[in-house]
Amino acid sequence: MGTDIRDAKGRPRVAITGCGVVTSLGRGKADNWAAITAGRSGIRHISRFPTDGLRTTIAGTVDFLNVNPYSAPALTIAMATAAAEEALAEAGLARAQTFPGPLYLATPPAELEWPQRKQLWDEMSASDLQGYRRLLAAAREHAHADMASLFQFGSVADHLADKFATRGLPVSVSTACASGATAIQLGVEAIRRGQTQAALCIGADSSVQIEALIRFILLSALSTRNEPPEKASRPFSKDRDGFVMAEGAGALVLEEYASAKARGAEILGFVRGCGEKADDYHRTRSKPDGTAIIGAIRNALADAVIEPGEIDYVNAHGTSTPENDKMEYQSLRAVLGVHLSDTPVSSNKSMIGHTLSAAGAIEAVFSLLAIRTGTLPPTINFDVPDPEIPLDVVPNKARQAAVATVLSNSFGFGGQNVTLALGAP
Amino acid sequence: MPQPRTEAWITGIGLVSSLGEGLEQHWQRLGSHASPSVAVEEVRYAPYPVHPLVPLDFSKQIPKTSDQRQMERWQRIGVYAAGLALADAGILGKPEFLDNVDLAIAAGNGERDLALDTSILESAGRSGAPGADLNRQLMAGLRPTLYLGQLSNLLAGNISIVHKATGSSRTFKGEEMAGVAALEDAVKRITSDQSDLMLAGAALNAERQDLLLNLELGGALLQGCYRPVWARGKVGGGMVPGSIGVFLVLESPRHAIARGARPYARVSTISATRSHRAPGQAASAAQELFEAIAPSIDSVHPLGVLSGVSGVEPVTHEEATFLDGLARFDLHSVVRAYGSVLGHGVEAHFISGIALAALALSKGSFFAPFQGTESEAIGEQRQVLVTAFGHWRGEALGLVEAVAAGTP
Structure with a gap:
């Protein structure tokens, strides 16, 4: 059985001592939670690049951090830095010279974008070389260290490891739209096996770029309900038509409970368990019987040693795609059974959109805020209930409730499913 | 650091490269009896030499053409090597094991549509409305499945x-250190009882x-022209990328013994750090990592070293300094820079070194010199050190050891 400092399985308990967040609703927990609990949306028309001729022209962009010169990785770094600074300040570690543990970072794909490709092409305007031979000649003949450093896969983690002086090798992870939750899981596992007493876990994503937007449009994954933008994301509604791409970052300081207590840190909550399960059905769709999603949720409950009846609130993956929301409901019903009818399940993606690689981390922060403030974030734009999804989605208005235990779901393309179980101190 | 609860055995290996398919073909080309030669393509991507993948019939591991169509070549290489590893471990096609296999994979991004990129770049200067034109060209030209080929x-x-x-x-993710992180995740989860059965690996399409x-x-x-890794410094250095698919099945001894599986070797240490790469820092960072391992190095047998050195300068010089410094530890080391023969596998590079280490230990022998300046092997290696100095960031070491007969 568990003790004060060990869980029911005899492992060190993992405390959350700081968290921070950036979304299209603003920088920091205070602004975000005020907007979320007021049911306000951060979705807007994309102004970053021309959207002429596109079926989707809206997103939850982060446009207020003044990143200059702008690039996707530079924005990822800026958002992750802002979220981590807030988390470290709350944990009382902001003044420390070094962070006493490793960095686990969930990041989006890193690749050259069109402005850089065009720049390379134009550098060789006198050349008659064709295609990539011309780009390669530009790379060979001019210095591009800055460009290279932004588009190497490990570079965002490298910047953040320098900034926060984390220990050892920073780890960058991708499980698509479950990445943020995976970064947290990596920290939990490292603490449980005694490898470290603390971990800085961050998820960040700045994917609102022309090509990524068009790729998701071509996969028919996005809402095309552009007018008005704030009404587009409608998880669990019968008239939902796709997700809304969005940006943001979430950061958590995880600590071994015993050592956090010893240094007098305030304990904000616990990560009680993590569950994951890979799907083998399809690259973008989950198994029709939901077994992989069900497996992830069950594994989280088993890992946390929690019974279905103990769950007070589910922070859903709830993307607003026809497929996800139905599958998520059916899977929750399979695991929580009769308890589901008494369990509120809401999606903050109705307000901030789908922050992709960052979602699991951002939503863990919001789940923790639900515990700490006793407020359930609403699912906004819930105007047309779907009879196939009879859920208490906390429709349209935030609600007061005592919340001690939360499940947070994250599911990604490629069959990656992760569920976190968070608990009150 | 906590004591590990158990060991991490390698019970299956899948390896494909420019040298061949499967372990035996690699041993034939590189083993103690061989005169190692390389397969290099110097024309197609000139001025850059690359090591091209040996021709493979992908349908042997990926029977459905619909599956193959949804993958780019790096994914086919990886899925193929993963299949070889699972088959080698005796669990391919056995759902009772496969449903519990945890994957730890290192990857970059997938391939782009070069023809589409080229046509967009060629027309870009001619447009009065570049943004709208780019949108139109991407909407018309991008294949939805390509996106799935690109996601890490x-x-x-x-x-x-x-x-x-x-x-x-x-x-x-993260170049060479992605492979280190994937294998470290796999080994630590096995040795701390967080998993019984892992599949760790990576793939690179260098072409x-x-x-x-x-x-x-x-x-x-x-x-x-191609030249071996240690001979590149005088022409400015640089890597020669190699197409590689490599996967390992890692398993706890309890799990392996229960199903009658035999180990190639065990991975006893993966340790990693990140220096800032001022002169001398990478070498001393690796030396610090080695000092932590040194007490477990057996002084009776020579230490095999599989250096993952890339040829990129100045870090190749740093690694040479580190390897020279091993002499101070009262041990006899025999170094092979396997990038000279496989090429540099970036994300797949470190795991390839671990695979080759396990292969040599299972043969009770070491590799022939990969370049004239490397010394002949003497005696029997029971331990192989694998080094990883990332071409721009990260330093790591892995120690692979023979599993004693009759263990445990």
Whole structure:
């Protein structure tokens, strides 16, 4: 059985001592939670690049951090830095010279974008070389260290490891739209096996770029309900038509409970368990019987040693795609059974959109805020209930409730499913 | 550091490269009896030499053409090597094991559509409305499935779909250190009882201009004729990328013994750090890592060293300094820079070194010199050190050891 400092399985308990967040609703927990609990949306028309001729022209962009010169990785770094600074300040570690543990970072794909490709092409305007031979000649003949450093896969983690002086090798992870939750899981596992007493876990994503937007449009994954933008994301509604791409970052300081207590840190909550399960059905769709999603949720409950009846609130993956929301409901019903009818399940993606690689981390922060403030974030734009999804989605208005235990779901393309179980101190 | 609860055995290996398919072909080309030769393509991507993948019939591991169509070549290489590893471990096609296999994979991004990129760049200067034109061209030209070929985590996704390995799955990123992080995750989860059965690996398709472009932006490629790794410094250094697919099945002894599986070797240490790369820092960072391992190095047998050195300067010089410094530890080391024969596998490089280490230990022998300046092997190696100095960031060491007969 568990003790004060060990869980029911005899492992060190993992405390959350700081968290921070950036979304299209603003920088920091205070602004975000005020907007979320007021049911306000951060979705807007994309102004970053021309959207002429596109079926989707809206997103939850982060446009207020003044990143200059702008690039996707530079924005990822800026958002992750802002979220981590807030988390470290709350944990009382902001003044420390070094962070006493490793960095686990969930990041989006890193690749050259069109402005850089065009720049390379134009550098060789006198050349008659064709295609990539011309780009390669530009790379060979001019210095591009800055460009290279932004588009190497490990570079965002490298910047953040320098900034926060984390220990050892920073780890960058991708499980698509479950990445943020995976970064947290990596920290939990490292603490449980005694490898470290603390971990800085961050998820960040700045994917609102022309090509990524068009790729998701071509996969028919996005809402095309552009007018008005704030009404587009409608998880669990019968008239939902796709997700809304969005940006943001979430950061958590995880600590071994015993050592956090010893240094007098305030304990904000616990990560009680993590569950994951890979799907083998399809690259973008989950198994029709939901077994992989069900497996992830069950594994989280088993890992946390929690019974279905103990769950007070589910922070859903709830993307607003026809497929996800139905599958998520059916899977929750399979695991929580009769308890589901008494369990509120809401999606903050109705307000901030789908922050992709960052979602699991951002939503863990919001789940923790639900515990700490006793407020359930609403699912906004819930105007047309779907009879196939009879859920208490906390429709349209935030609600007061005592919340001690939360499940947070994250599911990604490629069959990656992760569920976190968070608990009150 | 806590004591590990158990060991991490390697019970299956899948390896494909420019040298062949499977372990035996690699041993034939590289083993103690061999005169190692390389397979290099110097014309197609000139001025950059690359090591091209040996021809493979992908349908042997990926029977459905619909699956193959949804993958780019790096994913096919990886799924193929993963299948070899699962088959080698005796669990391919056995759902009772596959449903518990946890994946730890290292990956970059997938391939781009070079023809589409080219046509967009060629027309870009001629447009009065460049933004709208770019949108139109991308909408018309991008294939939806290509996106799935590009996502880092879709190598893992395709392994789950094709081979039904569905315990859990994580994809690590960050060039050479992605491979280190993936293997470290696998080994630590096994040795701390967080998993019984892991599939760890990576794949690189070196034969693509978009990959070469990313590497050349950092000035990381060797230009001109192929030459072995230690001979590149005098021409400015650089890596020769090699197409590689490599996967390992890692398992706890309890789990392996219960199903009658035999180990190639065990991975006893993976340790990693990140220096800032001022002169001397990478060498001393690696030396610090080695000092922590040194007490467990057996002084009776010579230490095999599989150096993952890339040829990129100045870090190749740093690694040479570190390797020279091993003499101070009262041990006899025999060094092989396996990038000279396989090429540099970036994300796949470190795990390839671990695979070769396990192969040599299972043969009770070491590799022939990969370049004239490397010394002949003497005696029997019982331990092999694998080094990873990232071409721009990260230093790591792995120690692979023979499993004593009759263990445990």
